Amino acid sequence: MQVAGLLVCFVPSRDYPPNAKKPELLSRRLHIWIALDCNNLLDAKRCTALACSKSVSSFPSIATNETTTETELRRGLLQLATQALIPVLFPSNGTKPQDAEVALKHCLRQQRNNISVASRKCLSEWILGTSVMKLRYLYVLEQIKQSLVGSILTGHDAYKTVDATVEALIQLHEQDLCRSHQDDIQIVCWWNNIRMVLSWPGEDPVERMSVQLSFPYFLCKLLVDQYGITEAIQLARVSNQPGPITLRRNYIFHASADVSDDEFCQMLWENEGVRCIPLTSFPWPGCILLRQKPKSIWAMQVWKDGWFEVQDSGSQLIVEATEVKMGDVVVDYCAGNGGKTLAMASRMARTTCFLERNEESAIRARECRCGRIIAHDVVEGRLKQLVGSLERAGLSMTGLEGKLFAITVETTSNANEIDGNMADVVLVDAPCSSTGVLRRRPSQRWELTEDDVQVNLPKLQLQILSEASQKVKKQGGRLVYATCSIVKTENEDVANTFEATEEFRSEWEPWPFNDDDWADTNSHTTGSGGNWRAILPNLHNSDGFFVARWKRK
Numbered sequence: 001m002q003v004a005g006l007l008v009c010f011v012p013s014r015d016y017p018p019n020a021k022k023p024e025l026l027s028r029r030l031h032i033w034i035a036l037d038c039n040n041l042l043d044a045k046r047c048t049a050l051a052c053s054k055s056v057s058s059f060p061s062i063a064t065n066e067t068t069t070e071t072e073l074r075r076g077l078l079q080l081a082t083q084a085l086i087p088v089l090f091p092s093n094g095t096k097p098q099d100a101e102v103a104l105k106h107c108l109r110q111q112r113n114n115i116s117v118a119s120r121k122c123l124s125e126w127i128l129g130t131s132v133m134k135l136r137y138l139y140v141l142e143q144i145k146q147s148l149v150g151s152i153l154t155g156h157d158a159y160k161t162v163d164a165t166v167e168a169l170i171q172l173h174e175q176d177l178c179r180s181h182q183d184d185i186q187i188v189c190w191w192n193n194i195r196m197v198l199s200w201p202g203e204d205p206v207e208r209m210s211v212q213l214s215f216p217y218f219l220c221k222l223l224v225d226q227y228g229i230t231e232a233i234q235l236a237r238v239s240n241q242p243g244p245i246t247l248r249r250n251y252i253f254h255a256s257a258d259v260s261d262d263e264f265c266q267m268l269w270e271n272e273g274v275r276c277i278p279l280t281s282f283p284w285p286g287c288i289l290l291r292q293k294p295k296s297i298w299a300m301q302v303w304k305d306g307w308f309e310v311q312d313s314g315s316q317l318i319v320e321a322t323e324v325k326m327g328d329v330v331v332d333y334c335a336g337n338g339g340k341t342l343a344m345a346s347r348m349a350r351t352t353c354f355l356e357r358n359e360e361s362a363i364r365a366r367e368c369r370c371g372r373i374i375a376h377d378v379v380e381g382r383l384k385q386l387v388g389s390l391e392r393a394g395l396s397m398t399g400l401e402g403k404l405f406a407i408t409v410e411t412t413s414n415a416n417e418i419d420g421n422m423a424d425v426v427l428v429d430a431p432c433s434s435t436g437v438l439r440r441r442p443s444q445r446w447e448l449t450e451d452d453v454q455v456n457l458p459k460l461q462l463q464i465l466s467e468a469s470q471k472v473k474k475q476g477g478r479l480v481y482a483t484c485s486i487v488k489t490e491n492e493d494v495a496n497t498f499e500a501t502e503e504f505r506s507e508w509e510p511w512p513f514n515d516d517d518w519a520d521t522n523s524h525t526t527g528s529g530g531n532w533r534a535i536l537p538n539l540h541n542s543d544g545f546f547v548a549r550w551k552r553k
Contacts, residue, residue: 001472013033024394029470034127058405061354065495066369067356068380072187075273077115077119077122077126078167078170078171078415078502079125079159080107080111080123081107081123081126081127081130081170082163082166082167082170083107083171084103084104084106084107084123084127084164084367085100085127085130085131085166085169085170086102086162087103088100088103088127088131088443089130089131089134089166089169090162090166097446099129099443100127100131100132100442100443101128101441101442101443102527103127103128103131103291104123104128107123107127108120108123108124110475111123117295125173125177125358126170126173126174128442129177130170130172130173131442131443131446132167132214132240132442132445133173133176133214133240134169134214134338135210135211135214136211136212136213136214137168137169137172137173137176137214138169139200140172140187140198141165141168141169141172143198143199144198144207144463145188147198147513153307156233186198186199186200187199187200196523200212205224205229206220206221206229206392207220209224209232209233209236213233213236213237213240214240214445215236215445216445216446216448218449218450219435219445219448219453219487220232220454222453222454222487223235223236223486223487224488226487226488231538232250232461234537235486235537235538235544237538238439238537238538239438239439239445239537240439241439242439243312243439243440243537243542243543244289244290244312244313244541244542245288245289245290245293245310246279246287246288246289246310246311246312246313246316246542247276247289247290247308247309247311248286248287248288248308248309248310248311248316248343248346249261249285249286249287249288249307249308249310249346250306250307250308250342250346250393250394251262251286251346251347251349251350252306252345252346252349252393252394252395252407253306253307253394261278261285261286261288262278264288264307265277265278265288267302268300268302269400271301271302272294272300272301272302273294274290274292274294274300275290275292276288276289276290276291276292277289277291277442279313281540281541282313282316283320283517283518284315284316284320284517284538286316286346287313287316287348288308289313297310304392305392306392306393306394309339309342309393311339311343312437312541312542312543313541313542314436314484314535314537314540314542314543314544314545315339315340315343315484315543315545316343317533317535317542317545317547318429318480318482318545318547319343319344319427320429320517320545321339321346321480321482321513321533321549322344322347322348322427322478322549323425323478324344324347324348324371324424324425325347325348325351325352326348326349326351326352326370326371327370327371328348328371328372328424328425328427329371329372329374329422329423329424329425330344330371330372330373330374330416330423330424330426330427331373331374331376331425331426331468331471332344332373332374332375332376332425332429333376333416333426333427333428333429333464333468333471334376334413334428334429334430334464335375335376335377335382335383335384335386335429336377336382336429337382337385337386338375338382338383338385338386338389340374340427340429341373341386341409342386342389342393342395343416344373344392344427345371345373345393345407345409346461348371348407349407370406370407370408371406371407371408372407372408372410373407373409373410374410374412374418374423375409375410375411375412376410376411376412376413376415376418377411377413379413380413383411383412386409386411387411390409395407395409396409397409397410397411410508415467415471417489418471419471420470420471421470421471421472421474421477422471422473423449423472423473423477424473424476424477424478425478425479425480426469426471426472426477426479426480426489427480427482428464428465428468428479428480428481428482429482429483430460430461430464430465430481430482430483430490431457431460431461431464432457432461432483432484432485432490433452433453433457433485433487433490434484434485434541435448435453435484435485435487435544436483436484436485436486436535436536436537436544436545436546437484437543437544438541439537440543447467453489453490454488454489457489457490457550458489458490458493458494461481461483461490461494462494462497462498465479465481465494465498466498469498469508472552473552474507474552474553475553476551476552477551477552478511478549478550478551478552479508479549479550479551479552480547480548480549481494481495481498481547481548481549482545482546482548483544483545483546484543484544485544485546486534486536486537486544486546490546491532491534491546491548492546493533495532497546499550504550506553507552507553508550508551508552508553509550509551509553510529510530510531510549510551511527511529511531511549511550511551512530512531512548513530513531513533515530518533531548531550532546532547532548533546533547534546535547546548
C-alpha cells in the first residue's frame with residue numbers, strides 16, 4: 001500500500017465512511033482520526049477503519065468502578081488532557097503560556113489517586129505531544145475550517161470554543177502517532193463521505209518544514225542554511241521523537257570496576273527486571289542503553305545504591321573530552337545540577353580502577369588517589385541538587401576517610417572564590433538554546449527567539465568562556481567548551497571568535513581529539529586544529545552537542 005500523505009477524517013457522530021467500524025465517540029459532535037492516505041479511495045477507507053479500530057483498542061484504562069463504560073473512560077481522559085492544555089495553547093489575555101511539562105505535572109498530581117499507570121502515560125503523550133506538534137495541528141484544523149466555510153456541509157462551527165479546538169488537536173495527535181513520517185505530500189480530508197484534498201504550504205520549503213514538523217520558522221531557516229534542507233528535516237524529525245535512555249555507570253564505588261558492562265546489564269535484569277545492553281558504539285566502557293523503560297528508574301535499588309546515573313551518551317562524550325584523571329583540580333564552571341560533575345568524578349575513578357585493579361596496591365597509593373572538583377553555577381539552587389546527590393554517588397564535600405578514593409567536591413555560586421590559573425581542567429558547559437535536546441524539553445522550541453539564538457546567547461557564551469579561561473593553569477592546563485545546541489552561532493562561531501583574540505594566539509593552542517576514539521563524531525566540524533566535534537541526534541543516536549577544547553601554552 002503506497003503512502004501518499006495524510007488522511008484526516010472529520011466525521012459527525014452519525015455519519016461514517018462506508019465499511020468503517022464505528023468507534024466509541026470522543027466528543028458529542030464529531031470524531032477525528034488520522035490514517036494513511038493511499039492510492040485509491042477503497043484503500044483509504046480501509047485505512048480509516050483500521051485507525052478507528054486502533055483508536056478504541058489501544059486506549060488505556062482509568063481507575064473506575066464496575067459500571068464505567070469504555071466511552072466514559074476515554075471521555076474522562078480527553079477532558080483531563082484538554083483542561084491541562086488550554087493554558088499551554090490558549091492562555092488568557094496577557095498571560096504567558098504555561099510550560100507543557102508544568103501542565104502535565106499539575107494534571108498528574110491532581111489525579112494521582114484516580115488513574116492507572118497506563119492512563120498516566122497516555123496523558124503524558126497527549127499533553128506533551130500535542131504541545132510539541134501544535135503548529136502542525138493548528139494548520140490542519142484551519143485548512144479544514146476554511147474548506148467548510150460557506151459549504152452545505154454541517155458541523156463547520158464545531159470549533160467555536162477553546163475546549164472543542166483543543167480536543168480536536170489532541171485527537172489529531174493521538175492518530176498521528178500511528179504514522180511513520182510527518183513530511184506528508186498532501187492532506188486528504190473526509191467529511192460526510194466527501195473526499196477533500198488540502199495542501200501544505202508549497203511556495204517556501206522552509207515554511208513547509210516549519211508547519212509539517214512544528215518548528216519555529218526562524219529555527220528552520222537557521223538549520224536549513226547550516227545543514228541543507230534534507231538534513232535539517234532529519235534533525236527536526238528526530239527532535240519530535242522520544243530519545244534513547246542511556247545510563248552512565250558510577251565507578252567511584254570500587255566494586256563496580258570489577259563488574260563488566262555485560263555483567264552489569266545481567267545484574268539489572270536479575271535484580272530489577274530491566275533489559276539493557278552496553279552501547280558498543282560508545283568508545284569507552286560504562287555507557288548502557290536501556291531496551292525497556294522501568295516504571296521508575298529512581299525506585300530501582302541499584303540506582304539508590306549509587307551504581308549508575310541517567311545521562312545521555314552525548315553528554316557522556318563531553319565528559320570524556322575533558323580527559324580528567326585522578327590528581328586533577330577540575331572546575332565545572334556551569335555545573336547546573338551537577339550531572340557532569342558526578343561524571344567527571346566517576347571518570348577519575350574509572351581510569352584509576354582500570355589501570356590498577358589490585359585493591360591492596362591501590363590503598364598503598366592513596367596519596368596519588370585524590371581529586372578535587374569545584375562545581376560553580378550562578379544559580380545556587382541548582383547546586384543544592386548536586387549536594388543532595390553526593391553521598392549516594394560515593395562522594396563528599398570533604399573527602400571520605402576509609403574510601404578507596406578521596407575525591408572532594410566543592411560548590412560555589414561566586415566565581416571570584418575560584419583562584420585564577422589554578423585548574424588543570426575547566427569545563428564550560430555553557431547556557432544555550434538547547435536545540436540539541438528539544439525532544440527532552442517539549443516547551444523549549446516555543447520559548448526561543450531569533451535574537452536569543454543569533455545574538456544574546458552567543459554573546460553570553462563568549463563572555464563566560466573568556467572568564468572561565470582565566471581559571472586554567474598555565475603550561476598544560478585544559479579548557480573545554482560545550483553546548484547542547486546544534487546551531488553554529490552558539491558553537492563554531494563562538495569558538496572561532498575565541499580563537500581569533502590576541503590573548504588566544506599568545507597563550508593557547510588547539511587540543512586535537514584522538515581520531516581513533518572520536519571517529520564517529522566528526523561529521524560536520526573539526527576546527528582548524530582538529531579540536532572541535534559536533535554530535536548530532538540524527539547521526540549518533542544521542543542528543544545534540546558541540547565540544548571544542550584547547551590547551552594553555
